[in-house]
Amino acid sequence: MEMKSPPSCPKTVTVRRNPHRKARPTPSTNIVLNPTPSTNLHEISSFPIDEILSMQIPQNPQNNSSSSSSSENLKVYLRVRPLISAKIGDQAFKSRTKNVWPQNPLKKNAVKEKSAKSNRGGDCITINEPHSITLLPPLALQVSKRIKSEVYQGFSYVFSANSSQDEVYEKMVSPLVEDFLKGKSGMLAALGPSGTGKTHTIFGSPREPGMVPIALQRIFKRTTKSCSESSRSFYLSIFEIYSERGKGERMLDLLLDRAELCMQQSTIKGLQEVIISDAAQAESLIARAMLKRATAVTNANSQSSRSQCIINVRCVAKDLDKEDDVLVNDAVLTIVDLAGAEREKRTGNQGARLLESNFINNTSMVFGLCLRSLLEHQKNPKKQLQKHFQNSLLTRYLRDFLEGKKRMTLILTVKSGEEDFLDTSYLLRQASPYMKIKFENVEGSSNLVYNKRQVQSLSRIEQPKRMKFSGFEACSIEEGKSTGEKNQHAVEDGKLDIKNRVSVDFNPVDLAKRERNYQITQKFAKAVWNVLKQYNEKLKVAESEVQSLRKNLSDEKIRNFELEQELKDLKSCCNCFEGSSVEATFAKVDTSLECVINTEAFESSETAETNVEVDSLNYEASECNSTPKTYDSTPRKDQDAPSQIKADVHSPSLMTSEHNVISEQCESPSTEHQDVLNQINVDVHSLSLVTSDCNTISEQHDSPSREHQDVFSQEYQVAFFNLEVVNTSCLSVENFNDRDCQNGSESNTATGQCINQTSEIISLNNEDLNASNYWAIKSNPPNADTADYVASSSQLLSTASTDTRSSVLLFPSESVQAEESPNSSPSSIKVLSTHDCDISYVPKRKPNLDASRKPLNMEKPKRRLLPASSILLRDISALGVEDETEKPKGSRNGKKVAVNEGKRTQGSISLLRLLKNNLNI
Numbered sequence: 003m004e005m006k007s008p009p010s011c012p013k014t015v016t017v018r019r020n021p022h023r024k025a026r027p028t029p030s031t032n033i034v035l036n037p038t039p040s041t042n043l044h045e046i047s048s049f050p051i052d053e054i055l056s057m058q059i060p061q062n063p064q065n066n067s068s069s070s071s072s073s074e075n076l077k078v079y080l081r082v083r084p085l086i087s088a089k090i091g092d093q094a095f096k097s098r099t100k101n102v103w104p105q106n107p108l109k110k111n112a113v114k115e116k117s118a119k120s121n122r123g124g125d126c127i128t129i130n131e132p133h134s135i136t137l138l139p140p141l142a143l144q145v146s147k148r149i150k151s152e153v154y155q156g157f158s159y160v161f162s163a164n165s166s167q168d169e170v171y172e173k174m175v176s177p178l179v180e181d182f183l184k185g186k187s188g189m190l191a192a193l194g195p196s197g198t199g200k201t202h203t204i205f206g207s208p209r210e211p212g213m214v215p216i217a218l219q220r221i222f223k224r225t226t227k228s229c230s231e232s233s234r235s236f237y238l239s240i241f242e243i244y245s246e247r248g249k250g251e252r253m254l255d256l257l258l259d260r261a262e263l264c265m266q267q268s269t270i271k272g273l274q275e276v277i278i279s280d281a282a283q284a285e286s287l288i289a290r291a292m293l294k295r296a297t298a299v300t301n302a303n304s305q306s307s308r309s310q311c312i313i314n315v316r317c318v319a320k321d322l323d324k325e326d327d328v329l330v331n332d333a334v335l336t337i338v339d340l341a342g343a344e345r346e347k348r349t350g351n352q353g354a355r356l357l358e359s360n361f362i363n364n365t366s367m368v369f370g371l372c373l374r375s376l377l378e379h380q381k382n383p384k385k386q387l388q389k390h391f392q393n394s395l396l397t398r399y400l401r402d403f404l405e406g407k408k409r410m411t412l413i414l415t416v417k418s419g420e421e422d423f424l425d426t427s428y429l430l431r432q433a434s435p436y437m438k439i440k441f442e443n444v445e446g447s448s449n450l451v452y453n454k455r456q457v458q459s460l461s462r463i464e465q466p467k468r469m470k471f472s473g474f475e476a477c478s479i480e481e482g483k484s485t486g487e488k489n490q491h492a493v494e495d496g497k498l499d500i501k502n503r504v505s506v507d508f509n510p511v512d513l514a515k516r517e518r519n520y521q522i523t524q525k526f527a528k529a530v531w532n533v534l535k536q537y538n539e540k541l542k543v544a545e546s547e548v549q550s551l552r553k554n555l556s557d558e559k560i561r562n563f564e565l566e567q568e569l570k571d572l573k574s575c576c577n578c579f580e581g582s583s584v585e586a587t588f589a590k591v592d593t594s595l596e597c598v599i600n601t602e603a604f605e606s607s608e609t610a611e612t613n614v615e616v617d618s619l620n621y622e623a624s625e626c627n628s629t630p631k632t633y634d635s636t637p638r639k640d641q642d643a644p645s646q647i648k649a650d651v652h653s654p655s656l657m658t659s660e661h662n663v664i665s666e667q668c669e670s671p672s673t674e675h676q677d678v679l680n681q682i683n684v685d686v687h688s689l690s691l692v693t694s695d696c697n698t699i700s701e702q703h704d705s706p707s708r709e710h711q712d713v714f715s716q717e718y719q720v721a722f723f724n725l726e727v728v729n730t731s732c733l734s735v736e737n738f739n740d741r742d743c744q745n746g747s748e749s750n751t752a753t754g755q756c757i758n759q760t761s762e763i764i765s766l767n768n769e770d771l772n773a774s775n776y777w778a779i780k781s782n783p784p785n786a787d788t789a790d791y792v793a794s795s796s797q798l799l800s801t802a803s804t805d806t807r808s809s810v811l812l813f814p815s816e817s818v819q820a821e822e823s824p825n826s827s828p829s830s831i832k833v834l835s836t837h838d839c840d841i842s843y844v845p846k847r848k849p850n851l852d853a854s855r856k857p858l859n860m861e862k863p864k865r866r867l868l869p870a871s872s873i874l875l876r877d878i879s880a881l882g883v884e885d886e887t888e889k890p891k892g893s894r895n896g897k898k899v900a901v902n903e904g905k906r907t908q909g910s911i912s913l914l915r916l917l918k919n920n921l922n923i
């Protein structure tokens with residue numbers, strides 16, 4: 003069988019005032035119950051024995067109540083009013099009925115029955131000893147409400163029903179009066195339900211004088227004996243706090259025909275003080291004042307007090323009391339007869355009397371709260387006094403007493419009848435110093451359990467903690483909000499048992515504050531809840547967005563992966579079909595940039611002979627991997643002073659601008675020269691534009707066209723190399739003009755030849771450039787510049803070579819040089835081979851450049867990518883064969899070049915010489 007581990011013990015233990023009524027298990031049963039498996043011992047927290055032991059349990063007030071009370075400013079006495087015999091009760095009842103207004107016959111009969119029961123010997127108060135009593139609930143309440151017996155302790159003294167007025171005075175008032183005579187102020191206050199003997203105790207009757215007359219007699223008797231009359235003066239003042247019809251508190255001077263008074267900071271303004279010389283005078287004044295006091299006849303009391311009556315006897319010492327050697331100075335003895343709390347059912351009050359009852363009950367409740375606070379404070383000084391005194395004039399006036407600053411003696415008056423049980427219990431819970439509750443039957447005194455102290459109801463009042471009320475308790479609280487009387491009604495009706503009756507004792511002000519705090523807290527919680535709900539919704543939306551974004555991201559990744567795969571496939575296909583052509587392209591570019599231009603040193607400054615030799619192009623595929631950025635002019639072994647020409651092919655703009663500057667420097671060219679130069683400018687400018695376009699296109703082009711872009715990049719580098727040659731040609735033309743124009747007309751021929759060569763070179767260069775431009779146009783929509791360039795280039799391409807395989811090598815030819823005219827610049831260009839270069843990438847057809855205005859509609863041209871240098875050199879050799887101006891385009895061939903090469907060597911040499919000079923700068 004599987005054993006469940008018992009719940010862990012709480013760290014704090016709440017001691018219930020009324021524990022469960024189930025019979026306590028016997029010790030043996032206790033051991034058997036809740037067997038704890040040894041295996042689960044470690045899961046059970048240790049019993050907080052230390053915490054329990056550390057709790058401060060009040061000591062037994064029986065042992066030290068007298069001594070402790072004597073040292074405090076608050077003393078609490080209890081006096082039990084004697085039960086009235088049946089005979090006396092009947093007479094009393096008859097006498098009361100005359101004064102009670104109006105009487106309900108039903109209530110009248112009920113009172114008769116209750117009086118008869120109480121007179122038959124029902125007694126709820128048992129005096130255990132002089133300082134404690136036991137309050138026994140009626141049998142009906144014990145059965146129906148399960149009310150337990152209550153033990154109240156800590157009284158300074160408990161006066162039994164048989165106690166006399168003198169006894170009460172001697173034990174209770176005499177110390178107060180003695181202190182008064184010694185100059186120490188004090189107060190005596192009677193508190194208790196209506197008809198319990200407060201007024202009787204304070205004022206008494208002619209046969210049984212109360213505390214006031216006795217005190218006055220003692221005061222003046224002692225004064226007369228001890229000192230002269232002139233040494234002390236006593237002043238008497240009497241006033242009452244009354245609420246007419248419950249509208250508001252008023253202070254009335256009972257010595258001045260109920261003159262209205264007002265209070266300013268615990269002092270009453272306008273209060274009449276009458277100096278008293280003896281006890282008789284004082285008693286007379288008091289008697290007349292009592293006649294002015296508001297009283298009424300109720301079912302509970304034939305002469306019920308309806309106001310709080312305060313009597314002040316002030317002692318003024320004229321000089322030092324020599325006999326007692328004490329300083330007597332303005333001591334005040336205050337005696338207060340409070341109006342007793344009353345219940346409607348018992349008083350039968352209606353109308354104005356009922357309103358008076360509300361005022362009386364409220365005042366009694368406030369006073370009881372102040373008293374409760376003071377008692378708690380005396381037991382535990384850490385507890386702060388509650389400011390309940392502000393809620394009534396009475397407590398405001400008695401503030402110093404209720405705060406413990408002055409000495410106060412309190413006499414609680416109770417009746418011992420069974421019908422008075424609830425009233426007595428209510429009063430004692432408010433004002434008794436200590437309280438015990440019996441959990442067993444009345445006789446079982448051995449099972450008394452101490453509660454820490456007092457009435458928990460009042461503790462709850464002073465500690466405004468949230469409480470969870472049941473419906474019935476809530477109703478009781480609502481009743482408590484209205485008046486204290488209604489609370490008592492609830493008690494009277496037996497709707498509350500003793501355990502729960504505490505709930506009716508809440509101060510309405512506290513309850514209102516609690517209710518307000520509860521409302522605020524509830525609304526705040528709702529607001530927080532709404533905000534959390536909104537955030538939750540936003541969070542859900544955000545999560546959905548995140549999920550969608552993640553999904554999109556995954557899709558994009560998949561798509562990207564597919565594209566990469568496709569790209570790889572395309573690359574692999576291109577490598578298969580065009581790999582050799584691409585390699586050839588690189589080889590072409592490489593070799594074109596590695597072409598060597600050897601120049602021979604000038605033998606003389608006037609007629610420098612330049613032999614330009616261009617090594618055969620090296621088309622080895624192994625050299626394609628190197629990226630040529632410079633092309634060196636290595637000296638040949640047969641050259642005396644070769645000069646190296648290095649040019650950066652990656653500075654097209656610089657070269658272009660240089661070319662433009664050079665072109666502008668041609669100041670006086672002939673018309674033909676000027677046309678050619680202009681054309682060169684136009685072409686070069688177009689080339690610049692194309693170059694820039696190519697750069698842009700290269701950046702913007704997608705990956706699938708990168709192959710073409712690479713090829714194009716290589717080609718435009720070649721084109722710029724050709725441009726460099728063009729630039730040098732321009733320089734040659736310029737220098738040639740400057741120099742040869744002075745020598746005569748012969749040089750004009752050479753100049754024209756040179757220009758023709760230059761034009762041809764440019765035409766050939768533009769062929770390559772145009773071919774490269776085609777790729778740019780193919781990759782990017784044409785713009786105006788590109789179209790213009792293509793148009794202009796197409797005109798020049800009329801002389802484009804259609805050779806599919808070409809390779810040229812320029813070198814200085816001594817034999818040709820010897821055939822040159824001495825007047826002309828010796829130069830020769832010899833075509834060594836036109837088919838040395840083997841380019842595997844051979845376009846099938848040449849693109850129709852005239853239709854290049856619509857490049858987008860064109861298919862990818864399958865042109866032959868020829869090294870620009872080879873074309874350049876080939877055409878240069880062609881220029882040497884035949885004059886461009888004399889022979890039609892397209893008539894160039896190898897044979898004609900061989901025939902006419904001697905006529906063009908002079909311009910070529912000048913061109914190269916000027917090129918060298920320009921580069922040396």
Ligand SMILES: Nc1ncnc2c1ncn2[C@@H]1O[C@H](COP(=O)(O)OP(=O)(O)OP(=O)(O)O)[C@@H](O)[C@H]1O
Nearest residue numbers: 083084196197198199200201202303306307341342
């Ligand atoms: N100890 C007592 N011995 C004999 N009679 C008493 C005693 N206490 C009170 N009585 C009588 O009980 C009746 C009511 O007493 P008393 O008027 O003093 O009550 P109370 O507490 O002042 O009532 P209330 O608050 O309504 O003024 C009086 O007639 C009084 O004589």
